[in-house]
Amino acid sequence: MTDPLPTGATIGILGGGQLGRMLSVAAARLGLRTHIYEPGANPPAADVAHAVTTADYTDTDALRAFAQSVDLVTYEFENIPTAALDTVEAIVPIHPNRRALGTSQDRLTEKTFLQELGLTVAPFADVTDAAALEAAIAQIGTPAILKTRRFGYDGKGQARLTSPDDAASALDSLAGAPAVLEGFVSFTAEISVIAARNPQGDIACYDPGENVHRDGILHTTTVPANIPARLRTDAVLLAARILNALDYVGVMGVELFVTPQGLIVNEIAPRVHNSGHWTQNGCTVDQFEQHIRAIAGWPLGDGSRHTDITMENLIGDDMDRVPDLAKDPKCALHLYGKADTKPGRKMGHVNRVTG
Amino acid sequence: MTDPLPTGATIGILGGGQLGRMLSVAAARLGLRTHIYEPGANPPAADVAHAVTTADYTDTDALRAFAQSVDLVTYEFENIPTAALDTVEAIVPIHPNRRALGTSQDRLTEKTFLQELGLTVAPFADVTDAAALEAAIAQIGTPAILKTRRFGYDGKGQARLTSPDDAASALDSLAGAPAVLEGFVSFTAEISVIAARNPQGDIACYDPGENVHRDGILHTTTVPANIPARLRTDAVLLAARILNALDYVGVMGVELFVTPQGLIVNEIAPRVHNSGHWTQNGCTVDQFEQHIRAIAGWPLGDGSRHTDITMENLIGDDMDRVPDLAKDPKCALHLYGKADTKPGRKMGHVNRVTG
Secondary structure, eight states: OOOOOOTTOEEEEEOOSHHHHHHHHHHHHBTOEEEEEESSSSOGGGGGOSEEEEOOTTOHHHHHHHHHTOSEEEESOSOOOHHHHHHHHTTSOBSSOHHHHHHHHOHHHHHHHHHHTTOOBOOEEEESSHHHHHHHHHHHOSSEEEEESSSOOTTTTEEEESSGGGHHHHHHHTTTOOEEEEEOOOOSEEEEEEEEEOTTOOEEEOOOEEEEEETTEEEEEEESOSSOHHHHHHHHHHHHHHHHHTTOOEEEEEEEEEETTEEEEEEEESSOOGGGTTHHHHBSSOHHHHHHHHHTTOOOOOOOBSSOEEEEEEEGGGGGGHHHHHHOTTEEEEEOOOSOOOTTOEEEEEEEEOO | OOOOOOTTOEEEEEOOSHHHHHHHHHHHHBTOEEEEEESSSSOGGGGGOSEEEEOOTTOHHHHHHHHHTOSEEEESOSOOOHHHHHHHHTTSOBSSOHHHHHHHHOHHHHHHHHHHTTOOBOOEEEESSHHHHHHHHHHHOSSEEEEESSSOOTTTTEEEESSGGGHHHHHHHTTTOOEEEEEOOOOSEEEEEEEEEOTTOOEEEOOOEEEEEETTEEEEEEESOSSOHHHHHHHHHHHHHHHHHTTOOEEEEEEEEEETTEEEEEEEESSOOGGGTTHHHHBSSOHHHHHHHHHTTOOOOOOOBSSOEEEEEEEGGGGGGHHHHHHOTTEEEEEOOOSOOOTTOEEEEEEEEOO
């Protein structure tokens, strides 16, 4: 247990996308600096960071220099190569810890961990080859979803099986990557809990948000979620147990399915989460500042919500709506400064005050 | 009338203090970049800016290169040398305009402008030498305050006269600078209005905040101000008239005295203002984003307040209170990342939610 990070200290962030950008702004609000490490040129986070390293995750010298220039390291996405993390961690602490990252990087490890914690997950089975897939289908049935164990996000690395006949094509589409077959869950709502824990062991959760996806990408998050109070409490308690079990430090996004039988954990993300962007206009301390507070060893914000919000992602051509959204006094715009608009690319989001 | 600034455009900011820092963050939120021009090393705004030029205001080459790298220029303080502004304006537009800046840079010009607009100001007289001061005292009486016409802020460049006998020492303390003698105003409250106007001529004002000063520096701003509804409306209308008269583009701080005879305009600041920091946690669009929206030709936020706030400046050793303030769920911290704590130095502020 070290002292809280003082004013002027520097937090290293692996990844320079919009999450790194909003983390940088939150760090600045607390008088802290950020140093972004990102392979791509002109990352969104560079506009608001004290320092930027443009280098690949295989560049050991650059990783070492980066680690030496900062007081601790965090990350804005979970698919960071293990060797890069080893290089950094030899020099400076990484929060959230490697166990949390390792658990969430691998769907099989993640589901096993959650199940062992006594939480409900969708039926799942390890799929290493065609024979294993056949056995998995026999066990779980169809419809089901075949997902790569690693490197999946926003619906990528997934294939849907509507019947056992889809097995071969589903396996082909994953190109031999180790995979997990997940049973199809019939849910009435998707919700997520943004939870935080600091090194002192304090935990604070935001109210669950209700998520709507479109084309496999988060479309909207609405708070409060339209679910019974009992499930809201369940969701928060369950999320807190996950953080506690991992001795977690930072913010985590916990995605849940609401079913007639109760809550099923879909997945966990060891970082600030798109479904927590509503906190920027709904809470005194938003998820980005909460993450910085947690990893810096500061007291956590209490997570209470002062305003009802619907967050909507602005994807691709949604940017054409910005002039109209800017006129709406109920809309808070958050744009990422990305030069090129592409279909499916997250360009910004809008938090609409609803109550 | 040009088109609104698009995503990725760059705003130049003259001055790299905490106001420039918070303007940079607001620009980023709208997908815009900032380039800070500041003579001092490691200015607070540099941590969150896309680019920084460290050069003096007399460095014409640096000013030209700065102006050529940006789409428009704004400023975070009003005491910028005229020659520097001339150099910049030959290349790129400056908002708010030179007339607003020139008016507010000079107390005599400012008071004359306000009076000609039909607004009430404290009795004042031009003081060029001892004879003029004697005449001014005969006209205005004592107590009175002798203020330099230019380069005053946070109570600097001022001398109080409790009787005519103080004339010589007051004049000495201003070291020959052109000055204005102001009659003492007996007020029941100090308030300020943060007002914005865009190139389209739209105007939006925030609710007046009530200010308390300590040692000549703003200590707290509380919204709503504890004044009659009629005066709140008067204050906003009066501020809007000032912006309109100056064909102003940007955010302006208008400081007012509340007296039994009505409102007296104390001074105007052609920039975001310390007494508007409460908007960060009280409004969907804060004064910093409002300023960026205005100068970028975007629609303005409507200025409505969703939360009651008391803003308190954290000055010098107030930083020792940060660990306790960080624990208070009602407190939103905003620290400026300044390395050295000095007496009288603004290190940050806290917005306390009060309702």
